[in-house]
Ligand SMILES: Cc1cc2nc3c(=O)[nH]c(=O)nc-3n(C[C@H](O)[C@H](O)[C@H](O)COP(=O)(O)OP(=O)(O)OC[C@H]3O[C@@H](n4cnc5c(N)ncnc54)[C@H](O)[C@@H]3O)c2cc1C
């Protein structure tokens with residue numbers, strides 16, 4: 001884990017309300033694994049005081065890292081003002097990410113911004129030459145909120161999309177596509193998205209007896225395991241830190257509510 005200043009290379013609108021931030025951060029690029037995240041210090045003043053967590057979205061070569069972020073509040077609004085050449089204070093890579101099992105077919109299930117960490121996993125899978133044996137189900141509210149579909153197809157993945165309003169792909173929730181895929185493929189499932197979606201994915205995986213890893217989201221103050229602000233409950237009663245023991249957990253271990 002490193003703390004340092006990365007250089008902003010690009011900060012571009014990728015979709016309405018979503019930006020792709022590209023930074024030069026060699027130490028991070030060399031050490032990051034899919035599902036890990038970094039904490040960004042936003043701005044030079046005390047407001048916002050706390051760093052904000054963002055997934056590592058992509059790594060290009062040995063020096064460059066992408067973050068894909070949706071603008072929701074003060075911090076992410078300030079982030080949009082960053083320009084090429086500016087410095088950005090980062091800590092990372094943090095947390096425990098996905099452990100990809102090369103021997104089994106993989107199914108990536110993303111809801112909304114959940115595609116952010118799964119894209120990096122797809123990069124690793126494609127690099128290992130099994131992109132074409134990998135499926136991705138991507139759900140969004142509407143067509144404009146669908147992210148990374150063409151890039152994933154270009155990596156060779158079989159991609160299916162759903163939108164809640166039917167403006168692209170199948171109308172409905174991404175979990176609607178899941179039953180067919182799990183019955184046919186018996187894959188290992190890797191998922192990130194809103195909690196109800198993860199719960200549904202986990203339930204189906206358990207019903208079919210399939211391995212499933214989920215990336216949980218939690219409000220994070222320190223991101224380093226020190227403040228206990230991000231705890232989640234496991235089935236065995238343990239309270240675990242999403243930032244340290246996670247954010248990726250075995251779906252069978254989470255106390256779903
Ligand atoms: C491990 C992890 C990885 C993440 N990766 C990404 C990513 O790759 N891309 C991305 O766009 N977002 C990601 N997030 C969520 C991101 O951290 C928040 O959207 C961001 O901190 C909001 O900051 P803000 O100052 O703009 O909003 P704030 O002003 O702090 O909050 C505005 C609203 O945003 C929501 N929000 C704030 N923080 C969180 C949070 N931690 N989780 C859920 N909702 C929150 C709340 O609804 C809040 O009311 C991640 C969160 C975690 C915990």
Ligand code: FES
Pocket residue numbers: 219220221222223224225226227228229230231241242243244
């Ligand atoms: S955010 Fe502080 S312990 Fe996880």
